[in-house]
Each structure stands twice: as structure tokens, then as C-alpha cells.
Amino acid sequence: MSDLVVHETASCYAFARFGRQWRLCVIEHPRLGGELVPGGHAEAGEDALATAVREVLEETGHRVRLLPPPLPEGYPHPAEASVWHVASMPAAPDNRCGRNHVHRDHIVVGAIDRPFAVHGTPEHTVRWVEHGALDRLNLAEDTRVLAGELFEMIDRVAAARPRPAVDKRLAAELLRRQEEDQAVRLVPVAERTPELMERWRAVDEANTAWLRELITARGWPGEAMVGRQAAGAAWLIAQHADRQPDFQQECLELLSAAVTAGDAEPQHGALLEDRVRIARGQQQIFGTQLTQGSDGTLVPYPVANPDEVEELRAAWGFAPLETYIEQVAAGVR
Structure with a gap:
């Protein structure tokens, strides 16, 4: 076993709230096929936490905030982000190693607070998936098992603490x-x-x-x-x-x-989110910011994804856009 090649890697299970529902960030990998959580190889001198944050940004365009592992209820001290698990995973030959080797994978959990904010160009297609969709995805079994477990605890892991x-x-x-x-x-x-x-x-x-x-x-x-x-x-x-x-x-x-x-x-x-986007000359997400149209009636400022806006509004508990405009025009919020 002395000639075993071991590569240090990191994988990040990154979650975001869509309204009151959690979703997990996965990427569609063009070489390996199927869906994966973001992750990759550590660079020289880079620790696992830095690797995870960098890989999420490069692969998805999102900035992730790493979360600490859960502590017992009532524990009085704030915890710091750290590696949750380390797993040895067999790896086939790839562009970094021409023979079978091992990935020593450092698994972390994180939160993406603004899932509609993208910084840079993502390397892969990004999907946000609900807990109930895990069984319908082409996920490795280890990813499916761990993701399912994390969905069950993410509320407690992400919760504000301590709570004075x-x-x-x-x-x-x-x-x-x-x-x-x-x-x-x-x-x-x-x-x-x-x-x-x-x-x-x-x-x-x-x-x-x-x-x-x-x-x-x-x-x-x-x-x-x-x-x-x-x-x-x-x-x-x-x-x-x-x-x-x-x-x-x-x-x-x-x-x-x-x-x-x-x-x-x-x-x-x-x-x-919409207010800041409009102020910066960007398209809004939820259609909450209105202006006067050419005929004097209220209309939304430009929306980034018009085909998805009603679904997003419903997920966040907003009324349909037409109803919302009528309510604002009538002075009702």
C-alpha cells in the first residue's frame, strides 16, 4: 500500500432557503455524468475549508458560508465552521492521476444566503433540488444518503445561536x-x-x-x-x-x-433583494418593485425570469403579480 496515491479533496453540501423551504445546490457534471455536490481537489497549501469555498464559487458562481457541525441543544458557546466528515473514496484514473487512486474527501456543509446572486461564470449547470427530489436524481448513493440526512437537520444547523x-x-x-x-x-x-x-x-x-x-x-x-x-x-x-x-x-x-x-x-x-437590484440597474427576481408605465398604470421593473416569477412569488408567500399590482394601486399591502 506504500505506493497508494491519495489526493486531498473537499465536497460542499450547500443549502439555501427558497421561501420557507430548503433546497440543495447540485451541479450537472459533464465528464462524470449525473449530479454532484460542488467540490474538487485542494490546491497547494490550501486547507479543506478554503478548497470547498473556492470550488463552490468556481463551479456554481455562488458564495457559500460554511456552517459548523451541530452541537447539543443548550450548548452555551458559538461553534466555528469545520470539516464534518473525512471519507476515503476510490477514484478512477483522471486528468490528475493516470491510475486508480483515492480521494481523501473533506465534507463540509454550507449556506448560500442569496441563491439568485451569481458572482462570475459558473463552470457547470446548477440546479436547486428539494428533499423529495433526491430519489429522482442521478446521484451517487453516498451523496443521496448524506444529503437526505442533512435535509433533516439543516434547520437546526443553520439556526441563529446563541439566542439571547x-x-x-x-x-x-x-x-x-x-x-x-x-x-x-x-x-x-x-x-x-x-x-x-x-x-x-x-x-x-x-x-x-x-x-x-x-x-x-x-x-x-x-x-x-x-x-x-x-x-x-x-x-x-x-x-x-x-x-x-x-x-x-x-x-x-x-x-x-x-x-x-x-x-x-x-x-x-x-x-x-429586488430593491437593491433595481437600484443597481439589474433585473429583479420577484417583481416586487413597481413603476409607472407609459399609460400611467403600475408595472413591475424588468424581471430576470418572467416565466418563473409566479412560481417564485408563490414559494415566498407573495400574491400573484397581477393581484399584487392591484393591491399596491389601491394602497393595500
């Missing part, structure tokens, strides 16, 4: 600022004086500055920190931080991670 007691004082301040935000916006258009519009600007700028300071000091104010209603107020302030686009982008990243952790409302993540 709700900060009631902070929650009250968020709700107070939400009231100010809405007070200026609910004034009928015909009654919006220059003084009101200046007040509107001042409220938004003050709320944005305050939220920036809060995030710097304590991170994103999710449901674990401030409760569900006040967490919604934090999203609203970020949604209206249009004068600070870089900060709004930062909020999107933090809110998306909170959604993954079950610490924020998925619809809020979708709304801010």
Missing part, C-alpha cells in the same frame, strides 16, 4: 422609528408639501444612520434580538435606505443571512 433574551428597549426604539417612517409616507400625495418632503428625507437619513450604528455595535437586529415585529421594522429602515446604496447592500447581505438562520422573514429578504 429579546432586548425590549431596542425593540421599542425600532418600532418608534418605524412609526416615523410610515407617518410621512402615509400622507396623501395631494397633501405632500415641500416641508413634508424635507421631513421625509430627514427621517430616512436619521433612521439609516441609526441603523448603521446599531449594526456596527451589535450586528443585524433579527427576531432573536428584538422580536418579530421589531425585526420587521429593521427591514423597513433598510428598505428605505436608498440614499446610502452601499449600506443598503450591506443590509441585504446581513438580512439574507438572518433569513437563512430563521431569524428574519423570508419575504423581507426578497423585497430588499
Whole structure:
């Protein structure tokens, strides 16, 4: 066995929330055939975690955030991302080794907080699959077994922890600022004086500055920190931080991670995703951002995948697009 060739590799089981449902990222491999989770060989001097993150980015275009293995309920300390398992897998000759060899595969689990954000050109076709679809895929049996097990535990693995007691004082301040935000916006258009519009600007700028300071000091104010209603107020302030686009982008990243952790409302993540995309001149995903058409009626800004938008809206719990436009036009949300 002294001449056994062993290659260090890493595989990443990367999950994302689609609304309230988890999906697993798989690639269609053109050489090996069938579906695989992203992964590949380590480069010189590269540890397994870095290999997994790099391979996910290269093969799928997604940025993955690695998750720690599960700890017992009530464990008081935060865990760090690490390798979950190491498996020795026989490998046939390939372009790296001309004979049978072994892959010492480091298996990690990760979250892709923004499954519609692609960074670079993916090397392979990417699919997002539900738990119930595993048996219909051309997966290796080891991948199918482990993926099925991970689907059962991903909620707990991704959950926000530790979960301190709700900060009631902070929650009250968020709700107070939400009231100010809405007070200026609910004034009928015909009654919006220059003084009101200046007040509107001042409220938004003050709320944005305050939220920036809060995030710097304590991170994103999710449901674990401030409760569900006040967490919604934090999203609203970020949604209206249009004068600070870089900060709004930062909020999107933090809110998306909170959604993954079950610490924020998925619809809020979708709304801010569309808002940031339109502000950056990109096509939106869910059709939540509207503008006036040439005939004066409300229409969505351009949507990336019009054929899929209704399915996506349903997965996130939004009304059909036509109904949504009617509700917004009538002043109902």
C-alpha cells in the first residue's frame, strides 16, 4: 500500500432557503455524468475549508458560508465552521492521476444566503433540488444518503445561536422609528408639501444612520434580538435606505443571512433583494418593485425570469403579480 496515491479533496453540501423551504445546490457534471455536490481537489497549501469555498464559487458562481457541525441543544458557546466528515473514496484514473487512486474527501456543509446572486461564470449547470427530489436524481448513493440526512437537520444547523433574551428597549426604539417612517409616507400625495418632503428625507437619513450604528455595535437586529415585529421594522429602515446604496447592500447581505438562520422573514429578504437590484440597474427576481408605465398604470421593473416569477412569488408567500399590482394601486399591502 506504500505506493497508494491519495489526493486531498473537499465536497460542499450547500443549502439555501427558497421561501420557507430548503433546497440543495447540485451541479450537472459533464465528464462524470449525473449530479454532484460542488467540490474538487485542494490546491497547494490550501486547507479543506478554503478548497470547498473556492470550488463552490468556481463551479456554481455562488458564495457559500460554511456552517459548523451541530452541537447539543443548550450548548452555551458559538461553534466555528469545520470539516464534518473525512471519507476515503476510490477514484478512477483522471486528468490528475493516470491510475486508480483515492480521494481523501473533506465534507463540509454550507449556506448560500442569496441563491439568485451569481458572482462570475459558473463552470457547470446548477440546479436547486428539494428533499423529495433526491430519489429522482442521478446521484451517487453516498451523496443521496448524506444529503437526505442533512435535509433533516439543516434547520437546526443553520439556526441563529446563541439566542439571547429579546432586548425590549431596542425593540421599542425600532418600532418608534418605524412609526416615523410610515407617518410621512402615509400622507396623501395631494397633501405632500415641500416641508413634508424635507421631513421625509430627514427621517430616512436619521433612521439609516441609526441603523448603521446599531449594526456596527451589535450586528443585524433579527427576531432573536428584538422580536418579530421589531425585526420587521429593521427591514423597513433598510428598505428605505436608498440614499446610502452601499449600506443598503450591506443590509441585504446581513438580512439574507438572518433569513437563512430563521431569524428574519423570508419575504423581507426578497423585497430588499429586488430593491437593491433595481437600484443597481439589474433585473429583479420577484417583481416586487413597481413603476409607472407609459399609460400611467403600475408595472413591475424588468424581471430576470418572467416565466418563473409566479412560481417564485408563490414559494415566498407573495400574491400573484397581477393581484399584487392591484393591491399596491389601491394602497393595500
